[in-house]
Amino acid sequence: MKILLTRRLHDFAVKELKKRYQVEIHTGKIPISKDSLISKIKDKDGLICYPYDRIDSDVINAGTRLKAISTFSVGYNHIDVNTALKKGITVSYTPEVLTKATADLTVALVLALFRRVCEGDRLIRKNEWRTIFGPYEFLGTDLSGKTLGIFGMGRIGKAVAKRALGFEMKLLYHNRKRLSPQEEKRLNAKYVSLDELFRRSDVVSIHAPYTPKTHEIVNLKRLKSMKKTSFLVNTARGKIINEKDLVAALKKKIIAGAALDVFQNEPIGISNHLTGLRNVLITPHIGSATVETRREMAEITVKNLILSLAGKKPIYQVKVESGRLGRF
Ligand code: DGY
Numbered sequence: 001m002k003i004l005l006t007r008r009l010h011d012f013a014v015k016e017l018k019k020r021y022q023v024e025i026h027t028g029k030i031p032i033s034k035d036s037l038i039s040k041i042k043d044k045d046g047l048i049c050y051p052y053d054r055i056d057s058d059v060i061n062a063g064t065r066l067k068a069i070s071t072f073s074v075g076y077n078h079i080d081v082n083t084a085l086k087k088g089i090t091v092s093y094t095p096e097v098l099t100k101a102t103a104d105l106t107v108a109l110v111l112a113l114f115r116r117v118c119e120g121d122r123l124i125r126k127n128e129w130r131t132i133f134g135p136y137e138f139l140g141t142d143l144s145g146k147t148l149g150i151f152g153m154g155r156i157g158k159a160v161a162k163r164a165l166g167f168e169m170k171l172l173y174h175n176r177k178r179l180s181p182q183e184e185k186r187l188n189a190k191y192v193s194l195d196e197l198f199r200r201s202d203v204v205s206i207h208a209p210y211t212p213k214t215h216e217i218v219n220l221k222r223l224k225s226m227k228k229t230s231f232l233v234n235t236a237r238g239k240i241i242n243e244k245d246l247v248a249a250l251k252k253k254i255i256a257g258a259a260l261d262v263f264q265n266e267p268i269g270i271s272n273h274l275t276g277l278r279n280v281l282i283t284p285h286i287g288s289a290t291v292e293t294r295r296e297m298a299e300i301t302v303k304n305l306i307l308s309l310a311g312k313k314p315i316y317q318v319k320v321e322s323g324r325l326g327r328f
Contacts, residue, residue, distance in 0.1 A: 001309055002065075003046035006032045006053045009072065013298040020306065021046065038062040046305050051075050052266060057083040068308030072301045074098055074156075074288070075237060076318050077210040092304035092314035095155060097296040098288035103159035105287050106205055106235050107167075109259035110148070113203070113231045115140040118281050141202075141229075144168040149201030151194065152208030152236065153179060160205060161187045172197050175208075198222050203231040210237035220245035223254055231257050235287045238263040247273045250280055261287050 002022045007030050008014070017023050024040060026032045031052045032040075041047060041063040049055055051073040060066065060083045069084055074095045084091050112118055116138060123129055123138075131137055148164045150157045153175035161171050171189040173179075174197045184191065194217075198204055204226070208214050218232070218241040226232070232255060234241055243264045249255050257279035263272070266285055274280050288297065304314035 001045040002043055003048065003305065003309075004040050004044045005048045006030075006037070006050055009048065009301070010295060010298040013302045016302050017048075017305070021309075034059070041066065046070070046309050048072065048301055048305060049079070051078055053078055055079040055084075060084050060087060060089065063089075068092070068305055068314075070301050070305035070308065070314070072297055075210065077237065079318075081318055090308040090314060091318040092301075092308055093316050093318055094297045094300045094304070095316055097300060098293050099155045099159045101290045101293040102156050102235055102287035103163055105261060105283070106156075106160045106207075106233060107163045109233050109235070109261070109281060109283070110164075110203055110205065110231070111143065112281055113233070113257055113259050114143055114146075119278065145170070146202040147172060147200060149173070149192075149197040149204040150189070151197060151204060151206050153189070154207060154209075156235075157205075157207035158183075158187060160207065161189055172201055195222075195225065198225050199227075201230060202227065203233060205233040206236045206240055208236055208240060210239055214240045216240070216242040216245075218242065218246070220249060220254075223249040226255050228253065229256050231255065231259070233259045235261040238266065243274070247277070250274075250277050253279075257281070259283075261285055 002024070003017060005023065005025045008025055014023065026040065034054065037059050041059055043065060044063060045065050046068045047063065047066060049069065049071050055069060055078060057080050060080055066089055068090045069079060070092045071079060072094060074093055076091065076093050079091060081091055120138060144167060147170045150161055150171065150173040153173045157173065161173070164171060165188060171187060172192050173189045174192060174194045178191045192200070216239065220242070223245060246258060250258060259281040260274065261283045262285055268274070274282060288294065300315055304316060307314045
């Protein structure tokens with residue numbers, strides 16, 4: 001069988017794949033162009049892809065021999081799952097292993113926002129540190145006693161909640177499905193509507209999947225409903241937020257600040273208006289970027305593909321579930 005990787009993967013993973021298949025690895029510009037993807041997929045039985053590849057119906061239909069798509073990510077909104085499933089192609093992904101890493105980054109962003117860590121770093125590098133230890137200088141905010149609103153209480157949302165409890169934060173959450181009373185008690189989290197979540201939280205953290213329903217669900221109206229002192233954190237998907245609206249809200253100080261690991265069009269550079277704002281903290285989509293997590297993701301990506309191509313159930317299979325399919 002022949003497989004295509006849209007970019008290189010860990011050496012151990014490629015070695016495993018080469019034991020079984022004829023492996024082609026795209027080595028040119030990333031992401032691979034649509035034309036190139038369409039031409040390379042034609043004779044392939046399996047595909048390993050990444051969150052920035054656009055695996056749309058043209059690509060899937062070009063893969064006339066395609067039996068399995070395995071993505072190196074928990075998100076699968078970049079794959080036209082509907083078309084793939086209709087054609088009997090198994091789609092698999094890598095949840096669970098990246099939960100802790102993404103939750104850790106979220107907490108790091110919340111802490112950095114509340115305590116102005118990056119601002120402080122920038123201040124010193126610009127040689128602007130003048131006074132030492134003043135009563136009012138460079139004050140941040142305590143986490144303890146503040147309300148964290150979690151939008152999307154799946155695996156990552158729950159892991160963030162667990163961590164936030166360690167900082168003595170109060171927890172509100174909104175999710176498609178309410179948690180069981182036992183789980184709400186364990187996490188000490190109160191279920192509220194999305195409107196209430198944005199209105200009452202000191203920091204809202206997004207952990208919902210990107211779907212047609214969550215597309216730009218965070219817009220100017222919602223941002224205006226937040227407290228002026230509140231923050232927004234996004235480690236999920238950029239398109240859940242209307243970025244233009246967020247820039248406007250940050251410029252006009254409608255909210256105090258934001259920390260973003262994901263953006264509408266990645267990668268971003270200094271032409272993106274967010275980079276010119278002082279009250280925003282930005283990181284380059286590193287939610288799952290730890291040595292341990294990426295290695296585990298590679299292991300699962302490979303196992304998923306091998307199982308799928310053998311006609312077996314992969315470890316993590318994307319199932320048909322309305323509202324959670326790719327946005328195509
Ligand atoms: C994912 O796996 O979907 C993440 O966004 C990658 O860090």
